[in-house]
Structure formats: C-alpha cells, structure tokens
Amino acid sequence: MKKRSSNLRLTLMVAAAPAVLLLSGCEEPPNTGLVLQTESQCDFQTDVPKDECHAAYQKALADHQRVAPQFADRTQCNDQFGGCTEVRNAQGTSSWVPPMTGFLLGYAASSLVSGASRTDCQRYPNAQGCGSSSSSSSGSGGGVYRRVGGSSPLYRDYRTGEYRRPNGEATTDRAGRVYGDAGNTGVPARAVSVSRSGFGSSSAARSSFSSSRSNYSSGRSYGG
Numbered sequence: 001m002k003k004r005s006s007n008l009r010l011t012l013m014v015a016a017a018p019a020v021l022l023l024s025g026c027e028e029p030p031n032t033g034l035v036l037q038t039e040s041q042c043d044f045q046t047d048v049p050k051d052e053c054h055a056a057y058q059k060a061l062a063d064h065q066r067v068a069p070q071f072a073d074r075t076q077c078n079d080q081f082g083g084c085t086e087v088r089n090a091q092g093t094s095s096w097v098p099p100m101t102g103f104l105l106g107y108a109a110s111s112l113v114s115g116a117s118r119t120d121c122q123r124y125p126n127a128q129g130c131g132s133s134s135s136s137s138s139g140s141g142g143g144v145y146r147r148v149g150g151s152s153p154l155y156r157d158y159r160t161g162e163y164r165r166p167n168g169e170a171t172t173d174r175a176g177r178v179y180g181d182a183g184n185t186g187v188p189a190r191a192v193s194v195s196r197s198g199f200g201s202s203s204a205a206r207s208s209f210s211s212s213r214s215n216y217s218s219g220r221s222y223g224g
Helices: 002-025 039-044 048-065 073-080 109-114 206-210
Strands: 032-038 085-088 095-098 104-106 146-156 170-172 178-179
Touching: 032 039, 048 104, 048 146, 073 095, 073 104, 095 206
Parallel strands: none
Antiparallel strands: 032 104, 032 178, 085 095, 104 146
C-alpha cells in the first residue's frame, strides 16, 4: 500500500510539471515604464511621484534638443512626423528635426523588484486595493509609487502611429504603461542622421546604428 501511494504521488508530480512550465511560459513581461504625451499629464498619472515626472520631462526635453533625429530633407521629415523645424550645426549646415510628441518614463530597477507583486489597477480596476476606495495619493496599484529611473523623448510616426525613441526604435502605439523592453530609456550619445529610407528603418542611420550599442549613454537598463 505504501509503495502504491508513492507511485501515485510520483505520477501526479510528473503530470503537473508540464502545466507548471506552461503557466510560467505565459507570464506577461513586467510593467517597466509609462508613456505620456505632455508634461501636464504628470499631474494626472498616479504611477510615479509628480515631481519626479516633471523632472523626467525636463530631462527628456533636454535630450530632445541634443539628440533629436536629423533629416537632411524637410519634406521627408514632415511626411513621417509633421511639424519639423530647421536647426543648424556649428558649420552652418541645415537639418530638420521632428517635434517631441511624447516622453517615456523608465522605472528604476529597484522599484521593479519592490513593486513586482503590486496589483496593476489599470488592467484590473476591480481588484483589491484598486478603485475609489484606495488613496489617490498612494499611486495606482498596491498603494505605492514607482520610482523614475530615466526618461527619453519620443516621436510619433505618422506612418505607423508608433512612438519612436531618438535611435529609431519603436516603443508603443499609444500613451500609457509599457512592458518589458519597451521601458528602455537609453538614448544615443549623438543625434542620428536619417537616410532617405526614413527614420526607424534598418538603414536609417548607417553610421549611428552601426555603433549604437556602444554609443548608448544609459544602455538597456530601465533607468536604474
């Protein structure tokens, strides 16, 4: 009888193993950042402290002025982004840059750990700790704020609707929370020069993209 019970337990454990692996493989990537369209939205979002949000916007704006993608052709820039403005370098050469139409807040790596078990109230508004009964000053989900670890300017691509980072990588096609690698706030060390194929294409900036890995000022971290 004892041997039969042991065999039964072993059989159940073996049968359950594939199910455990299947569930772990279906886990969603962590919430790693937030896309906002304007600085004023800092006062309405509830994920991060407002002062950190405003500071992150100012950093993104400064990065925009430093590393916004540069088009040699005005029409090409306007066709992809609209509202492009002319800038000149020290040698007097003109180029065209798109407007900053959003910014990405990357969560600090430490807050990804501490907030890992926090309820995502945006996705599950009826979950415990969410809704009108929870304090609005404590942030959405689990009663704690995330901490901002970095930020990046974003550019809305008319062709696809996606928000692109200064290096051409797409993040998301809508404002709100982003997940996994979409929360990466790394920016290139210098502005990307856009080729005729367009910003975000594989040949958009041959010289810049070829060394983009080494040129990142903050790598692939989420600001932490």
